[in-house]
Amino acid sequence: MLKNPLLKNSMNFGLITALVLVIFNLIFYVIFPTQQTLLGILTYIVLIVMIFIGTKFLRDNMLGGYISYGKSVASGVLISLCVSVIIAFYVFTFYKLDPHSLEKIIELQEEELYKRGLPEDEIEKSIEIISKFTTPTTLAIGTILNYILLGTLFSLIIGAFTKKNEPEFQRVIKEIEENNNTTQNNEQQ
Numbered sequence: 001m002l003k004n005p006l007l008k009n010s011m012n013f014g015l016i017t018a019l020v021l022v023i024f025n026l027i028f029y030v031i032f033p034t035q036q037t038l039l040g041i042l043t044y045i046v047l048i049v050m051i052f053i054g055t056k057f058l059r060d061n062m063l064g065g066y067i068s069y070g071k072s073v074a075s076g077v078l079i080s081l082c083v084s085v086i087i088a089f090y091v092f093t094f095y096k097l098d099p100h101s102l103e104k105i106i107e108l109q110e111e112e113l114y115k116r117g118l119p120e121d122e123i124e125k126s127i128e129i130i131s132k133f134t135t136p137t138t139l140a141i142g143t144i145l146n147y148i149l150l151g152t153l154f155s156l157i158i159g160a161f162t163k164k165n166e167p168e169f170q171r172v173i174k175e176i177e178e179n180n181n182t183t184q185n186n187e188q189q
Contacts, residue, residue, distance in 0.1 A: 005062035013054030014082020072159035080151020
């Protein structure tokens, strides 16, 4: 059982966020397979909202109503890290079980290259390179990097809204009380 409230909260909200994103992904895969842009936008919205809610929950329910900017950013980054690992596992498993989806990605890239009006030989070379890097492993690694990078960026912004510094007087009183408790415990031993 985790005793660190920051880690415990981040893992809980990371798991919830990842489950929501997996459900959205599966819904879009089945019902709206051509709406990948919309799915991407929804993914970012869910990540932003859950980082905010998770950090605010940490502040209000686990840290006595106060959180520093640094701890607020750390909360968001850790939530994103948890999300990235879970989603990367999902992506890896999904594309291992459905290799046809990898082919669809490559076909969409090829269509995009044709729309740009590139010469046939450049398209062939590009597709060859894309094919080498479009594997379950590379997509999973890219997912981790993407979520950590974007989660960090979102956390830096969200931290400005969720931070709430403890008044100096209350912080000093708390430190004095902790020192007195430590002294009393040492004397009793």
